Structures are given as structure tokens and as C-alpha cells.
Amino acid sequence: MDTISTDVAIIGAGGAGLRAAIALAETDPTLRIALISKVYPMRSHTCAAEGGAAGVIKPDDSFDLHFDDTVGGGDWLSDQDCVEYFVHEAPKELLQLEHWGCPWNREADGSVAVRPFGGMKKQRTWFAADKSGFHILHTLFQTSLQFPSITRYDEYYALDLLVDDGRCQGVTAMEICSGQLRQFHAKAVIIAGGGAGRMFPFSTNGAIKTGDGMAMAYRAGAPLKDMEFVQYHPTGLPNTGSLLTEACRGEGGILVNKNGRRYLQDYGMGPETPVGKPQLKTMELGPRDRVSQAYWHELQKGNTVPTQWGECVLLDMRHLGEKTINERLPLVRELCASYLQVDIVKDPVPIRPVVHYMMGGISTNTAAATPLPGLFAAGECACVSLNGANRLGSNSLIELLVFGRRAALSAIEHIQGLPAANTAALNARAEETQQRINKLFSGTSGTESMSGLRKEMMDTMEKNVGIYRTEEGLQEGVSKIHELRQRYCNVKLTDKSSVFNTDLFQALELGSMLDCAEAVTVGALARKESRGSHQRLDYVERDDKKFLCHTMVHHQGLDVPRVDYLDVVITKSPPGVRDYSGDHK
Amino acid sequence: MTQMKERLVQLEVLRYNPDTDTEAHFQRYEVTCYEEGVVLDALNKIKADIDPTLNFRWSCHMAVCGSCGMMINGEPKLSCHTFLREYEGVIRVEPLAHFPIERDLVTAPDDFMEKLKRVKPYIIPKEKKPISEGEYKQTPTQLMKFRQYSMCINCMLCYAACPEYGLDPQFIGPAALTMAHRYNQDSRDAGREERQEVVATHEGVWTCTFVGACSEVCPAHVDPASALQQMKITSSIDWIVEHLIPGGKK
Numbered sequence: 001m002d003t004i005s006t007d008v009a010i011i012g013a014g015g016a017g018l019r020a021a022i023a024l025a026e027t028d029p030t031l032r033i034a035l036i037s038k039v040y041p042m043r044s045h046t047c048a049a050e051g052g053a054a055g056v057i058k059p060d061d062s063f064d065l066h067f068d069d070t071v072g073g074g075d076w077l078s079d080q081d082c083v084e085y086f087v088h089e090a091p092k093e094l095l096q097l098e099h100w101g102c103p104w105n106r107e108a109d110g111s112v113a114v115r116p117f118g119g120m121k122k123q124r125t126w127f128a129a130d131k132s133g134f135h136i137l138h139t140l141f142q143t144s145l146q147f148p149s150i151t152r153y154d155e156y157y158a159l160d161l162l163v164d165d166g167r168c169q170g171v172t173a174m175e176i177c178s179g180q181l182r183q184f185h186a187k188a189v190i191i192a193g194g195g196a197g198r199m200f201p202f203s204t205n206g207a208i209k210t211g212d213g214m215a216m217a218y219r220a221g222a223p224l225k226d227m228e229f230v231q232y233h234p235t236g237l238p239n240t241g242s243l244l245t246e247a248c249r250g251e252g253g254i255l256v257n258k259n260g261r262r263y264l265q266d267y268g269m270g271p272e273t274p275v276g277k278p279q280l281k282t283m284e285l286g287p288r289d290r291v292s293q294a295y296w297h298e299l300q301k302g303n304t305v306p307t308q309w310g311e312c313v314l315l316d317m318r319h320l321g322e323k324t325i326n327e328r329l330p331l332v333r334e335l336c337a338s339y340l341q342v343d344i345v346k347d348p349v350p351i352r353p354v355v356h357y358m359m360g361g362i363s364t365n366t367a368a369a370t371p372l373p374g375l376f377a378a379g380e381c382a383c384v385s386l387n388g389a390n391r392l393g394s395n396s397l398i399e400l401l402v403f404g405r406r407a408a409l410s411a412i413e414h415i416q417g418l419p420a421a422n423t424a425a426l427n428a429r430a431e432e433t434q435q436r437i438n439k440l441f442s443g444t445s446g447t448e449s450m451s452g453l454r455k456e457m458m459d460t461m462e463k464n465v466g467i468y469r470t471e472e473g474l475q476e477g478v479s480k481i482h483e484l485r486q487r488y489c490n491v492k493l494t495d496k497s498s499v500f501n502t503d504l505f506q507a508l509e510l511g512s513m514l515d516c517a518e519a520v521t522v523g524a525l526a527r528k529e530s531r532g533s534h535q536r537l538d539y540v541e542r543d544d545k546k547f548l549c550h551t552m553v554h555h556q557g558l559d560v561p562r563v564d565y566l567d568v569v570i571t572k573s574p575p576g577v578r579d580y581s582g583d584h585k
Numbered sequence: 586m587t588q589m590k591e592r593l594v595q596l597e598v599l600r601y602n603p604d605t606d607t608e609a610h611f612q613r614y615e616v617t618c619y620e621e622g623v624v625l626d627a628l629n630k631i632k633a634d635i636d637p638t639l640n641f642r643w644s645c646h647m648a649v650c651g652s653c654g655m656m657i658n659g660e661p662k663l664s665c666h667t668f669l670r671e672y673e674g675v676i677r678v679e680p681l682a683h684f685p686i687e688r689d690l691v692t693a694p695d696d697f698m699e700k701l702k703r704v705k706p707y708i709i710p711k712e713k714k715p716i717s718e719g720e721y722k723q724t725p726t727q728l729m730k731f732r733q734y735s736m737c738i739n740c741m742l743c744y745a746a747c748p749e750y751g752l753d754p755q756f757i758g759p760a761a762l763t764m765a766h767r768y769n770q771d772s773r774d775a776g777r778e779e780r781q782e783v784v785a786t787h788e789g790v791w792t793c794t795f796v797g798a799c800s801e802v803c804p805a806h807v808d809p810a811s812a813l814q815q816m817k818i819t820s821s822i823d824w825i826v827e828h829l830i831p832g833g834k835k
Contacts, residue, residue: 040694042739043642043650098720101708101771103728103735110722134649135735142706142764154698177687206644239589239621242647308589335647338666339621451633494637497604500688503637 001430002182006034006151008411009171009186011158011213013037014044015133015397016379017192018140019093019404020411025147027412034184036153036173038208038505041141045194045206046400049133050245050331051117052125053397055090058114061122063087070395071573073119073287074359074388075532075542077226077550079569082366082385086402093401094126102139103128115328116250117394119287119580121280125394130245130331133397156182157505158212160433161189161220161375164425168220168374172433176505179498181437183430187418188374188411191217191362192404195380196516197230198509200355201458204236204243213381215512217362218519222370223552225383225566227360227516228523229533231391232292232467236354238309240339244332244351246393249284251328252276253317255291256348257303263313267294269580276319282582289390289533290580292353296467305350312350321345353467357396359387359533360523363552363566368407369414376411378403385550385568389532440507446492450507453491457484457510457517465521468535474525481518482560488514489558518561519553526563527551544575590620594627594669598639599679601686609686611677612636618669624676625653625664628690641690648804651740654681655690661745661802682745683754697741700757703783704765709776727772734767734812736805743799743809749792756792757783759799759809766812769819785820793817 008024010017013035021035037044056066066087071078098104098112104126105113117125128135144150155176162170162183170185193213197205218224234255235244249255254275257263262283265272269286273279284291295313298304304311317325317332322345325333329344336342342349361383368376368384378384379400386399440446464477488511495503529543530536549565556562594616601609616630625643632639641664643653648666656679657667664678684692714721743759750756765784769777783789793813800810 039642039644039652040698040739043644043652045644045650047650047738048645048647092716095716095720099708099710099714099716099773101768101773103732104720106723106725106728108725110724110727112720131649131736134738138735138737138739142701143708145702146705146707177693206646206650208644239619240646331649338668339647341621450637497602497638497688499602499604500640500691502632502640506637 001434002180004034004182004184006184006186007031007415008188008190009034009036009184010190010192011036011171012044012192012194012379012381013041013152014192014194014379015046015136015140015400016404017190018144019401020190020192020378020408021150022140022144022147023405023408024412025149027408029149031149033150034153034186035150036156036158036171036184038155038157038176038212040154041152042138043208044137045209046137047134048204048206048243049397050130050243051247051250052115052127052132052394053094053136054117054120054124054392054394055094055126055398056087056124057091057094057112057126058123061124065121066090066124068573069120070386070392071388072576072578073392074390075578076548076573076575077385077388077531077568079366079385080571080573081569084571085366086386086399089402090398093398093405097136097139097401100139100143102135105129115247116278116280116285117392118246118249118285118291119281119392120394125250127247130247130329136397157508158216159508160429161216162426162429163220163372164422164429166373168372169421169426172430174437177500179501181434183426185421185423185426187415188376190407190411191375191377191381192379193381195358196513197355197358199457199513199517200461202236202241202462203355204233204241205355210509210513211516212509212512213377214361215515217370217372217375217377218515218555220372221555222372222375223363223554224516224519225360225363225385225550225552226523227358227519227553228527228551229359229389230355230465230520231288231357231359231533232353233356234288234291234295234353235315235351237335237339238307238312238350238352241354242335242339243354243356244315244335244349245329248315248317248329248332250278251324252278252320253315254284256314256316257298258305259303263298263303264291264294267297269294271582273582279582282580286580287390287392292467293535295353307350309350310352312352314348315351316348317344318346318348357391359383359389359391367410368403369410374414376407378407389534440493440504441496446490448487448491450491450503450510453484453488454510457481457514461517465524468537469524470537471525474521477521478525481514481521485514485518485558515555522561522563523551523553548575591617592620592669594618595675596627596631597675597677598690600689602688620670622669623665624657624667624669624678627669628664628678640688649738651738654740654742654745655679656682656745661742663740663742663804666804681741683751684741684744694741696754697739697744697758697761700761701739701764704757704761705776705780706764706768708768708771708774709779710773711775721773723772731767731770734763734770734807737763737807738805740804742802742804746798746802748796748798749794753792755788757789759813762790762816763807763809763812766816781820781823784816785823790816790820
């Protein structure tokens with residue numbers, strides 16, 4: 001097996017991975033950087049983010065206000081030292097991106113424009129029309145091309161971390177076009193591999209979001225934190241699950257039920273605000289968890305609109321007018337027209353909540369370090385405890401930048417004065433990966449259909465671990481996912497070719513998703529309270545006495561994982577009431 | 586609730602595995618898909634239910650990641666944005682033209698990636714300004730000068746459509762040249778002269794014969810043809826200033 005020696009290996013080349021790579025290259029041009037990704041960087045799912053990135057820039061705003069919105073939005077499960085660091089770093093990172101050429105929308109005087117977003121008390125979301133993530137990703141990728149010390153390994157699928165002497169010292173990865181396994185020996189590894197939303201059948205996530213980075217860290221001994229917190233975005237296209245950005249509502253779009261009622265006022269987000277005059281932090285600008293939960297209640301009451309794509313509510317943007325829609329929401333108009341054949345200028349568009357984002361992930365601290373020395377993580381795959389129990393829209397694009405850079409700085413610190421690697425030990429670890437792959441290829445007896453197992457997993461997650469959860473449903477979910485993990489050991493590989501074998505990679509991705517799905521269900525079953533995106537019909541209140549803490553899930557091979565807890569860091573904001581009633585203006 | 590309408594779809598897909606095949610061949614599949622589905626949905630259904638050995642790239646299913654470009658009935662298209670309702674009869678699906686096939690519908694984009702890098706697609710500032718001094722001011726008018734050209738999703742459909750690239754693989758090509766233009770037009774940038782070394786050569790804009798196929802197939806409405814025409818004009822002006830105006834040589 002070929003060995004590639006490097007200083008820092010980064011797994012994932014989306015927003016966080018690219019930001020980390022550039023920070024490494026800028027800080028120390030002598031460092032060798034290996035940027036490993038299972039897709040070409042431009043294909044990373046950062047490209048699909050639409051609305052924007054939050055950072056305090058306008059004179060009427062303050063770090064404290066961004067802090068309060070984030071902590072309250074997260075239902076007090078955020079680590080407040082982390083949030084403090086984040087809000088201070090955010091504007092610097094957005095300016096950095098501006099200097100690198102990101103085409104942010106502008107005010108008439110040439111300064112950066114901001115737009116309103118859900119759960120934010122001030123306008124602080126920087127945006128590039130409704131393709132903000134796309135522009136951030138391409139700006140970072142193109143900027144990265146000028147650094148000769150960044151060596152890209154595009155379309156390499158990372159498999160296992162190499163851990164020896166109690167620290168992470170590399171990773172194995174397979175070149176997809178040749179099927180060749182390589183090992184990367186690195187002094188530090190940064191995982192920036194994205195979320196795992198594809199474990200659900202109805203998701204805004206691209207095909208690549210299968211939790212490989214999360215699962216890799218988890219198997220290597222780093223715990224997954226707060227995995228039960230899964231964000232439903234309130235406004236997805238009902239057939240494809242494509243995202244219609246929160247900016248639809250930020251710009252003034254309204255949500256109505258089959259009776260034409262703006263039903264959010266019935267769920268603590270009223271009183272009703274004038275149509276087309278959105279007010280911050282209330283009604284349609286409530287936080288995502290509350291808005292998605294309101295849909296569920298409307299569904300129970302029979303207030304939703306039956307459509308050929310299932311039960312929906314309506315997102316009405318007609319009053320914004322064609323000019324605003326074309327200027328501010330061109331992608332939304334195009335998506336609705338092509339996939340649903342609805343022109344949002346003329347008609348309301350049917351929508352329903354869709355799995356969008358995982359608040360949980362690889363446990364990291366504010367320095368983006370995991371408990372496993374030498375391993376760092378950033379972006380959706382990590383849980384740095386910025387987002388708590390519910391992420392506010394436009395906090396994640398900026399999270400990529402702030403913690404991507406932070407992971408790079410921490411990695412540099414870590415590699416100073418490290419003892420030499422025991423190459424023989426690392427080779428032995430890498431050989432274990434090779435054996436795992438060989439087993440998949442040699443197994444003639446595999447009986448479990450890959451697409452069959454995947455469908456059972458998705459159906460289980462949707463049925464038992466959705467917007468509202470119960471003890472009974474979660475029990476069933478835990479045992480079903482556990483069973484699927486056992487059956488997965490016998491998965492059948494149909495394609496035995498070494499060249500661009502997507503049957504193989506889909507099988508490996510399914511393994512990652514099953515590991516992550518088990519952490520989600522086990523965490524959800526153990527958390528007997530309702531907080532943010534985790535809502536239990538049998539424990540309807542938030543319980544700060546027992547559950548003001550992070551769920552830590554530890555991998556135990558094929559056994560059910562072990563769960564323990566870590567205290568939330570509270571510095572200055574004691575748990576309070578989340579108020580989106582519009583009273584406080 | 587009314588049910589989603591379904592339709593029977595017949596696809597003829599190019600198959601090629603360099604490990605086992607001496608040449609490419611077509612394979613016929615038949616699947617049922619939703620009426621409003623796209624070609625990618627049909628391919629995914631085939632892979633999940635009929636033939637796990639069929640290979641293609643995809644991710645976002647919303648025409649922004651640029652992964653799923655292929656030839657559909659001979660035209661370069663994003664398969665996630667090619668609607669089954671627009672086709673009758675057998676749909677022929679082949680890998681993107683003008684790129685080497687890795688396997689089935691997967692092509693190797695290395696040539697494009699290399700060319701993109703050569704045009705220096707990043708801000709080369711006049712002088713570096715520290716972050717503490719805030720943003721570069723850029724009016725909406727200045728933004729509009731380049732924004733359209735920044736929308737390129739690197740799907741490479743324009744390379745598959747471009748007859749010049751088909752004839753002369755040295756041609757830098759529509760998307761990469763457009764990216765050079767995008768940065769040249771950005772009020773924050775001062776790198777045009779550096780880029781001219783690649784842009785204003787026989788491999789650059791002068792290979793383009795303004796067929797315009799690139800702009801016709803572009804799923805992001807970038808209009809590379811107009812970018813290349815503008816670059817030809819400014820490059821000509823450069824030449825005139827340099828050679829014909831006394832004392833004009835820089």
C-alpha cells in the first residue's frame with residue numbers, strides 16, 4: 001500500500017475543509033497539507049446553502065445580541081464560551097471572504113448588505129442573492145488554488161483514522177477511480193466531512209452527506225455529541241426535498257394553512273404581523289424548530305393542504321412582487337418553476353418540513369479539538385456546541401469559516417515537538433482497513449441487499465425519530481437500527497470492479513450512516529425532555545435539572561453504544577424562556 | 586390526496602468498464618418514475634432496483650453542485666435538471682463529450698481542473714488591505730459587472746458543447762476563460778495583466794469562433810460566449826494601445 005507522508009491531513013473539502021487548508025497554508029507555508037475529499041471540492045454540499053452567513057457588522061447590532069439570539073435559539077444547550085468566541089470571530093471571517101472576492105450583495109454606498117433571518121433580533125445575515133453557500137464554496141476553492149502547499153486528493157474516499165500511541169496520526173483513503181487504498185501518515189488530522197442527513201428519506205442534503213467523517217471519528221474512539229438534535233427546515237419542496245431558503249420568509253413570505261390562516265400565531269409566535277412587513281424574531285421569522293413543529297400540529301388538526309406530494313402548507317411570496325423575487329430569490333423561483341411547476345410570482349408554493357442539518361457531531365471544544373489527541377473537526381460533522389438544541393439559520397456557513405480556521409491553528413499548535421511516528425504500527429492499522437475492504441470483495445455469501453438495508457434505515461428514522469418522538473417509537477427505532485447494523489455485516493457487494501465502483505462506496509456510506517443513526521436514536525431515547533429540535537410527546541417540558549447537559553455517545557463495536565453526559569458551559573446567560581411572541585421590540 | 590402520476594421510462598445507457606470491456610456498448614433499462622421526475626431519478630432507480638453496477642456522479646439534485654453532467658439524447662445536460670416529461674421514446678444517456686471516460690457515465694475532469702487553475706481564478710489585489718480596515722467598497726453597479734460570470738458551477742457542459750474544444754484540446758475553454766473575465770471585471774482585482782498571459786494567446790480567447798453553444802447549454806445562465814467576446818475586444822484594445830499608439834507601450 002502506498003504511503004503519503006504529510007503534516008496535516010484534512011478530510012473533506014467543503015467550506016470548513018477549504019478554510020482550514022488556507023489557514024494552514026497562510027500561517028506556515030512550509031507545512032505539507034493533504035486535502036482529501038470523496039468529491040471534487042466544488043461538489044461539496046456547502047454549495048447548496050442559500051440564505052447567508054451571520055456576523056455583526058451594522059452599527060445598531062452588537063456581539064451580545066448575536067450571542068443572546070444564538071444561545072436562546074439553541075434552547076440553552078450551547079456552550080457559551082464557544083458562542084462568545086464565535087460571535088467575535090464571525091465578522092472577521094466574513095470580511096476575509098469579502099477580501100477574497102465573495103460577491104456579497106451591497107448597499108448603494110458599496111458597503112456589505114445584510115438581510116433578516118429567523119430567530120435573529122437584528123439584520124446581520126450577509127448574503128450573495130440566494131446562492132450564498134455556493135459563492136462561499138467557490139470563493140474558498142478558487143482562493144485555495146494559489147497555495148502550492150495544498151495538495152488535493154480529489155475523489156479519495158477516507159476510510160479509517162490511524163491511531164497509535166493514544167493519538168491520531170493519519171487516515172486510510174481509497175482512490176475512487178482506481179480502487180487503490182493509500183495511507184496518509186499525518187501529524188494531525190482535521191475532519192470536515194459534513195453531516196449525515198441522508199439517513200432520512202426526505203432531506204435537503206445531497207447524496208454525499210452520509211456522515212463518513214462522524215462515523216470514522218466515532219469508531220476511532222471520539223464520542224459523538226448531541227446527535228439527537230436533528231434540524232427540520234420548515235420549507236422544503238414536497239417532492240424533491242430541495243431547500244427553499246429561510247430568506248423567502250426574511251424577505252416577507254408568509255406561511256398559511258388550508259384556511260388561509262397564518263397559523264404560526266397559534267403556536268407562540270404571534271401576534272400576526274402585517275403581510276410583507278416581516279418583523280424580526282416573530283411569526284415567519286421564528287426559529288426553525290418552532291416553525292417546523294407548528295406544521296406537525298397543523299397536520300394533526302387537519303389544517304394542512306392535501307397535494308399529490310402529500311400534506312403541505314403554503315408559502316406565499318406573491319406580494320413580494322416579481323422584481324424583488326428576481327433580485328433576491330432567483331434560485332427559489334427557478335427551483336419551484338422547474339421541479340414543481342409553480343411560479344412563485346403568481347401562486348403560493350406547497351412546502352413541508354424537511355431534514356436539513358445535524359446539530360450534533362464529533363465532540364469538539366472551542367479550539368475545534370476532539371478528545372482524541374491529534375484529531376480536530378469543524379463544520380457540520382463537528383459538535384462544537386455553538387448551535388445547542390437548534391441552530392439558527394445563517395449561523396452554520398459562518399461556523400464553517402470560524403472553526404475551520406480554528407482547527408487549522410489548533411493543529412499547528414499540536415504538531416510542535418511531536419515524537420516520531422511508529423511507522424510499523426501505523427502500517428498495521430492501515431492493513432486492517434485493507435482487510436475490511438477485502439472482506440467486502442471476497443464475500444460471495446453476502447445476502448443483505450444494500451439498497452434494501454438503506455431503505456429500512458431511512459423508513460425507521462422517519463417513522464420513529466421525526467419532529468415529535470415517543471418512548472415507544474424510540475425503543476422501536478433503537479432496536480431496529482441495532483438489528484440493521486448486525487445485518488449490515490452481511491451486506492452484498494454486487495459490483496466487484498476496482499474502477500469507480502459506486503456500489504462499494506454506497507455500501508461504505510451506508511455503514512457510516514447506520515453508525516450515526518444509532519447514535520441519534522440512542523441519544524433521543526435517553527433524553528427524556530423536550531428541548532429545541534428534540535421534542536418528546538411523553539416529556540413535553542425542558543428539564544434543566546436533569547438535561548442541561550450534552551449527550552455523549554461512545555462506540556462499542558457491534559454492541560449498543562454507551563451514553564454519558566457532559567455539562568453545558570454557562571457563562572453569563574442562565575436558562576430562560578424562549579420568547580418569539582413579538583412582544584419585545 | 587391525489588397520487589403522484591407515474592410514467593414508464595426507457596433508457597439506453599452507455600456502459601464501459603476499462604477493467605473488462607474492450608469497447609463501450611449501450612444497455613437498455615426500463616423503470617417507472619414519477620411524471621415530474623428527472624433523468625437522474627431514473628438512473629438512481631435503476632441503480633437501487635435493477636443494476637447496482639451502473640455508475641454515475643450526482644449529489645445535490647438541485648442543479649448547483651455540477652456533478653451530474655452527461656449527454657442526454659446527444660445534448661450536454663445536468664441529469665438532475667432534465668425532466669422526463671420533455672422526452673418521448675427511448676432516452677439515450679452517454680458520458681459528457683470531449684472528456685475521457687473513467688467508467689460508464691463518469692468522465693475525468695482533470696483537464697478542466699488544470700485549466701481553471703491556470704487562469705488564476707482568485708483576487709490579485711493592488712495592495713493587500715488588512716481585515717481590520719473593513720470591506721472593499723463595491724457598489725451594486727460594480728457588482729453587476731461580474732456577478733453573472735461568478736455563477737459558473739463548473740459542470741463542464743460548455744466544454745462538451747464547444748466544437749473548438751473538441752477539435753483543439755489545448756483551448757482553455759469557455760468556463761475557465763469566463764472565470765478569468767469574472768476576476769478581471771471585479772473592482773477589487775488588479776490581476777488582469779497576469780491573466781492575459783494565458784487568456785490572450787492562441788490557446789485563450791482567440792481560439793473561440795463565437796459559435797455560442799457554450800451559452801446555449803449553460804444551466805446557470807452564465808453566458809460564457811459574451812464573456813469571451815468582451816475579452817477579445819479588450820485584448821484587441823490592448824494590442825492597439827501597445828502597437829499603434831505612439832508612446833502607448835506599457
